[in-house]
Amino acid sequence: DGGITQSPKYLFRKEGQNVTLSCEQNLNHDAMYWYRQDPGQGLRLIYYSQIVNDFQKGDIAEGYSVSREKKESFPLTVTSAQKNPTAFYLCASSIGGVAYGYTFGSGTRLTVV
Amino acid sequence: EDQVTQSPEALRLQEGESSSLNCSYTVSGLRGLFWYRQDPGKGPEFLFTLYSAGEEKEKERLKATLTKKESFLHITAPKPEDSATYLCAVHIQTGANNLFFGTGTRLTVIP
Numbered sequence: 001d002g003g004i005t006q007s008p009k010y011l012f013r014k015e016g017q018n019v020t021l022s023c024e025q026n027l028n029h030d031a032m033y034w035y036r037q038d039p040g041q042g043l044r045l046i047y048y049s050q051i052v053n054d055f056q057k058g059d060i061a062e063g064y065s066v067s068r069e070k071k072e073s074f075p076l077t078v079t080s081a082q083k084n085p086t087a088f089y090l091c092a093s094s095i096g097g098v099a100y101g102y103t104f105g106s107g108t109r110l111t112v113v
Numbered sequence: 114e115d116q117v118t119q120s121p122e123a124l125r126l127q128e129g130e131s132s133s134l135n136c137s138y139t140v141s142g143l144r145g146l147f148w149y150r151q152d153p154g155k156g157p158e159f160l161f162t163l164y165s166a167g168e169e170k171e172k173e174r175l176k177a178t179l180t181k182k183e184s185f186l187h188i189t190a191p192k193p194e195d196s197a198t199y200l201c202a203v204h205i206q207t208g209a210n211n212l213f214f215g216t217g218t219r220l221t222v223i224p
Contacts, residue, residue: 006156033211042117042214043157043200050210058211090156098204098212101147104156 002027005102006091006105012113013085021076021108023091029103030096032074036060037088037107046089049074078110086112115140119201119215126222129190134199134218137183142206146184148177149200151217157200160186191222 004025013019023032031050035043045058049068063082068074074093078085088109092102116139126132136146145164149157161170163179170177174195176187186199198219202212 004156008132031210035214040216042216043202044214045211048211088154092156094124098210099145099161101145101162102157103159104149106156109154 004091004093004103006089006108008108009106011108011110013110014113016080016102018077018079018110019110020088020112021078021091023074023076023105024071024072025074025093025103025105027093027095027103028071029093030071031094031098033092033094033102034058034064034074034076035067035090035092037090043090046076085110115203115205115213117201117203117213117215118223119199120216120218121218123219124221126188128192128203128222129223131187131189131191133188136185136186136201136215136222138201138203139182140203140213141207143203144206145204146179147202147204148184148214149202150158151198151200152163153198160199188220191220193222193224196220196222 007022033048034046047066049055065077090107091105118137120135148160151157161177166181168179176190178185198217201215201218
């Protein structure tokens with residue numbers, strides 16, 4: 001079955017650490033996205049990529065980094081510069097433009113300990 | 114400034130009690146409006162896309178409608194398994210190639 005796989009489901013980070021969230025899709029979608037979800041707030045865009053080796057900052061990119069070396073993969077690194085990283089992170093993909101909407105992964109819950 | 118507002122924030126219904134969720138938008142040119150369902154701890158699941166005012170789409174007990182200012186998600190005779198958060202998102206004509214989300218309506222259907 002085609003879909004998007006996010007791992008791990010739960011992640012704990014110590015202060016000052018960088019952590020990487022994995023996102024893999026086998027839908028042959030061109031575009032991939034990372035969103036952050038906090039209670040009482042809408043999903044906020046962190047980064048997106050429309051083709052391999054190219055990506056753009058979203059609304060809240062500070063403290064995050066991404067890479068897109070393969071069409072199937074779009075990992076997100078939460079760096080120590082991100083002061084409030086505790087949140088639910090969602091990866092999504094779309095077949096081309098966003099006109100057909102997104103397919104979402106199941107999310108990664110990151111907690112700072 | 115582009116805005117998407119969903120109301121109410123939370124809604125409790127008795128099983129079988131029909132109601133509507135609202136998504137109002139102020140954007141600089143709408144290319145599409147999307148409805149998603151999200152269960153706790155999971156990723157959103159696609160429900161509907163609406164592209165032009167007057168358009169309607171249905172799926173089981175759900176019906177989505179679109180006007181020039183807002184969209185409604187009508188739930189007819191809901192069941193407990195309809196309990197979830199319902200998210201509205203817009204694709205804006207002059208914006209980047211991504212979706213802009215509202216904060217969602219948390220629906221609870223009581224048996």
